[in-house]
Amino acid sequence: MDHLHTFYTVIDLGGTFAFAISGAIAAKVKGLDIFGIIVVAFTVACGGGILRDISIGAIPPAGISDWRYLLTSLIAVGVALGFGPMLKLLNRPVILFDALGLSLFAVSGAEKALGYGHNYEVAVMLGILTAVGGGVIRDIFLNRIPVIFENEIYASAALLGALVVVAGDYFSIPNGWTFPLGFALCFVLRILALRYHWKLPSFNNSNKYSDGI
């Protein structure tokens, strides 16, 4: 149990760092001050997990009771601000870090829900919520429609990662296999979708009929 707990923690902190980087960069570009950048970075990193913990009754949420999450977010802000030009050279670092965090949180979120004894639907829903919740809050803070709702394979990649964890539990496959598999499938799907511009269909062609209304 203790090794497993360490494993969860490493996954959680890795995802926290990745998401905080993406939040800090987005907030910096919007011209927020240092406190605003920290809040947005922390919220992107921990927002999904806090919503998950509140939903499963893990009170107080780990995001605000475990100082390592806050420290990780602060380090990520330092990196994002200190290495800004370098991050720029790396080309779309936000999106890469985002894909890492997405995959890590989908898997760990589903597992934590199962660990609290909840059913498979809760695990899948909260895997997705953990993965995309922080980003949705970020976009609400930055006053735009959450990007995950528009023509991207993003939440659906998180769905895939969470489903692997749930399937692993159903077929009693050890975590050591399903964690890396769920993470890898989610990450690869996300990266391929970005690389080849895969999109989910939208249906707003009804606009054709609604001119002048």
Next chain:
Amino acid sequence: MDHLHTFYTVIDLGGTFAFAISGAIAAKVKGLDIFGIIVVAFTVACGGGILRDISIGAIPPAGISDWRYLLTSLIAVGVALGFGPMLKLLNRPVILFDALGLSLFAVSGAEKALGYGHNYEVAVMLGILTAVGGGVIRDIFLNRIPVIFENEIYASAALLGALVVVAGDYFSIPNGWTFPLGFALCFVLRILALRYHWKLPSFNNSNKYSDGI
């Protein structure tokens, strides 16, 4: 108790369907992809109830632990996407479905809070929250000021429905009477307000004095 439970469930699923339809149509018009449409539809349908459940300690919230809510939302999305042109012909179906969901959720939200042993204020507040919470989240997702805050008899209709349930509990009138009555009063008030353009007063005439500030 079992009959009552079935009754609650039917009411909840009916409201879920109605709200999910309205969410799916709004998301479709905004051009979101299929996953975004499902998320918005589900959130409109279950968001208010999830906030209610978190507030009364019903963990995990029924919206994410009971597969029937998700299935109902998915069916509603299918109907909204498949019968889009027909929904258009029906003229303002979003508003009609919205009024149905509003009335159902105001009544069931207040009742569930009472069922968990909370006081009348909690019941009224959570009846309104259940009824309008999903729509408020929808508008936040779609990046606009929640429509319920602007010149509409909407949340006030939910207030009426919740008050009927609370009054029924206070005077020990059976649910079988107060549920349909609260639902009907809320629905009729909402529809009449739409039909005759009843509005609540606003007070922004102070703008007269603030030109140039």
Next chain:
Amino acid sequence: MDHLHTFYTVIDLGGTFAFAISGAIAAKVKGLDIFGIIVVAFTVACGGGILRDISIGAIPPAGISDWRYLLTSLIAVGVALGFGPMLKLLNRPVILFDALGLSLFAVSGAEKALGYGHNYEVAVMLGILTAVGGGVIRDIFLNRIPVIFENEIYASAALLGALVVVAGDYFSIPNGWTFPLGFALCFVLRILALRYHWKLPSFNNSNKYSDGI
């Protein structure tokens, strides 16, 4: 304990009144109807506290179970609507009331988290959340980037107030000293920051390099 409880309640209701005034004025200026004004006023006043109570497991949140908060919000709406022109003459009353509420909530939020047995990080985080949560929700409702994220000494003043309470607990200094001290330091910092236009640094100079991207 009873005296302490009374003291908390007075602080909470004072902050509630101050924040509700600021929420009501902002909602009125935006042209919301009377119900929208009440909802925004109540949400600004109690939103942060409700999020805090949900995070520490104080269910149902005091904001919706204690009628005094709702009554206080309603009175504040009456004052804001009835004395609108007078408030105008008082010059920037929103900002003054806001600073009072900020200071009161930072201190009481941190104290309540400690009272529920949570650690110092939770206390500081929830002190800030209680203080700024309602204002963030207000700005999300009014469809703008939360003002606290942009170049203002605001949340950082709340951090100072909450830190004083936590330090007082650590050094076993009685509440009677740390409460007024934390409140005063937070309030003075906020007012000085407004008076002398103190700002936190922002880092969006990266825009220089990103023209045309």
